[in-house]
Amino acid sequence: xNKKIWIKAAAIxxxxxxxxxxxxxxxxxxxxxxxxFGVKFYxxxxxxxxFSEVETEDGVRSPAYEAGLRVNDVITHVDGRAIATARxxxxxxxxxxVEVTYRRDGSERRATLIPAQSxxxxxxxxxxxxxxxxxxxxxxxxxxxxxxxxxxxGHGICDAETGxxxxxxxxxxxxxxxxxxxxxxxxxxxxxxxxxxxxxxGALIGNTEWGVFGVFASCDPESCTPVEIGARDEIxxxxxxxxxxxxxxxxxxxxxxxxxxxRKSRDNRSFTxxxxxxxxxxxTGGIVQGMSGSPILQNGKLVGAVTHxxxxxxxxxxxxxxxxxxxxxxxLFG
Numbered sequence: 381x382n383k384k385i386w387i388k389a390a391a392i393x394x395x396x397x398x399x400x401x402x403x404x405x406x407x408x409x410x411x412x413x414x415x416x417f418g419v420k421f422y423x424x425x426x427x428x429x430x431f432s433e434v435e436t437e438d439g440v441r442s443p444a445y446e447a448g449l450r451v452n453d454v455i456t457h458v459d460g461r462a463i464a465t466a467r468x469x470x471x472x473x474x475x476x477x478v479e480v481t482y483r484r485d486g487s488e489r490r491a492t493l494i495p496a497q498s499x500x501x502x503x504x505x506x507x508x509x510x511x512x513x514x515x516x517x518x519x520x521x522x523x524x525x526x527x528x529x530x531x532x533x534g535h536g537i538c539d540a541e542t543g544x545x546x547x548x549x550x551x552x553x554x555x556x557x558x559x560x561x562x563x564x565x566x567x568x569x570x571x572x573x574x575x576x577x578x579x580x581x582g583a584l585i586g587n588t589e590w591g592v593f594g595v596f597a598s599c600d601p602e603s604c605t606p607v608e609i610g611a612r613d614e615i616x617x618x619x620x621x622x623x624x625x626x627x628x629x630x631x632x633x634x635x636x637x638x639x640x641x642x643r644k645s646r647d648n649r650s651f652t653x654x655x656x657x658x659x660x661x662x663x664t665g666g667i668v669q670g671m672s673g674s675p676i677l678q679n680g681k682l683v684g685a686v687t688h689x690x691x692x693x694x695x696x697x698x699x700x701x702x703x704x705x706x707x708x709x710x711x712l713f714g
Contacts, residue, residue: 411604412682413520413532413675414623414631418556418576419584419592421514421537424547425456425483426466430509434496442507447493449482449508454547456488457481466510473504514546517556517574519624519673521591521685521705525601528582531709532673533591534685534700535648551584553594558627564665564694572626572670590648590700590708591673591685610681612643612701615651622653622686624674626663634660638678638699648687649698666694676702 428451433440449455455463458472459479472478477494495504514537523530536545555577564570582596617640621633634657641651653676655666664671667689676684676699684699 409525409601409604409606410609410682411523411525411601412607412623412631412677413522413530413673414625415520416517416556416558416572416574416625416670417520417532417581418554418574419514419516419518419537419551420554421516421546421548421551421584421587422464422512423454423514425454425463426469426510426512428453428455428482428508429511432505432507432509434505434507435499436496437499441496443494443496444506444508447480447491449480449491449493450484452484454483455480455510456483465512469506469510473506515576517558517572517670518592519671519686521673521675522607522682522702523596523599523604525599525604528596528599529593529709529713530582530596531591531593531685531705534673534687534705535591536587536589537592545587545589548584548587551587551592551594552580553582553584553596555579555581558625558670561626561664561668563663564668564689566692566694569689569691570665570668570694572668574670586708586712588708588712591705593709593712607675607677607682608680609702609706610678610683612641612645612650612683612703614681615641615678615683615701617641619656620653620676620678620683622671622674622676624671624686633677636676638676645701646704648700648704650684650701650704651699653686653697653699655695661695664694667697668694 431442431445463469473495477492480491480493498505518533520530520532556574558574560573562570582594584594586593620636620638622636623631623633625631637654637656639652674686682702684702687700688698690696
């Protein structure tokens with residue numbers, strides 16, 4: 381069994397008509413984020429990531445491919461039983477034909493898969509590699525101190541190959557520390573490198589186009605920095621800042637410039653941002669993976685979060701209106 385561990389730092393945008401956003405006071409106290417968090421993410425089902433050859437007495441075969449399965453198919457059931465992990469799938473192969481239920485391009489399909497007996501060790505094999513978990517690093521955008529509810533990333537966790545949002549079965553939030561930076565270059569996105577500390581600090585509730593949302597197991601309101609929300613109509617082209625963590629010193633503010641504001645935007649590319657801070661450009665080259673969700677401040681107000689980087693120019697990217705994230709959080713938490 382082969383597992384690939386990754387998290388995509390940019391999501392495909394999906395326009396959606398939202399209701400008017402309630403006044404900031406409706407949300408209670410909003411606390412500023414900027415700190416990194418680790419995610420361990422379980423999708424609904426297992427994803428086909430490749431195929432392997434099975435040596436049999438009748439020659440080399442790949443039963444999964446012969447059954448019609450292809451890379452990026454998501455297997456959800458075998459003989460009607462839900463599959464959550466690669467181990468679940470392998471345990472379901474008992475040497476006979478099984479009915480595999482899977483998703484492809486948004487539609488559900490079925491196939492009959494007949495495992496092949498390996499001439500090397502006698503095991504019944506499907507001849508494919510599966511992925512059942514993902515992990516990665518993002519940045520918290522804001523916290524509601526009274527409840528511990530939080531939002532981060534500003535976009536969803538997506539499949540690296542298809543760009544489609546991954547349906548979440550469950551997810552956990554863990555402590556993480558930033559251990560290094562791979563500087564971004566034109567055509568080569570950079571990334572924050574981190575280490576999971578092993579301690580579970582919360583749970584994910586939703587994986588959406590507007591960010592990931594969850595709740596921290598404990599939250600000390602005294603340690604939170606309150607911040608006022610800036611509405612989309614208040615944002616102006618010009619100087620702003622992002623708050624992110626690049627090392628053990630915690631969140632820091634770095635200068636950016638906002639432009640190309642689309643006030644009608646209901647997705648996660650509401651405006652363009654350009655990094656102007658010399659120190660940030662020196663350290664990271666601009667926007668890197670792991671900075672998604674970094675709060676964007678203008679005139680002391682929380683107006684949005686970093687969501688994307690332009691692959692051709694890591695100094696530029698996109699931000700989402702904070703209103704879009706708050707509205708989606710409200711729909712999840714009620």
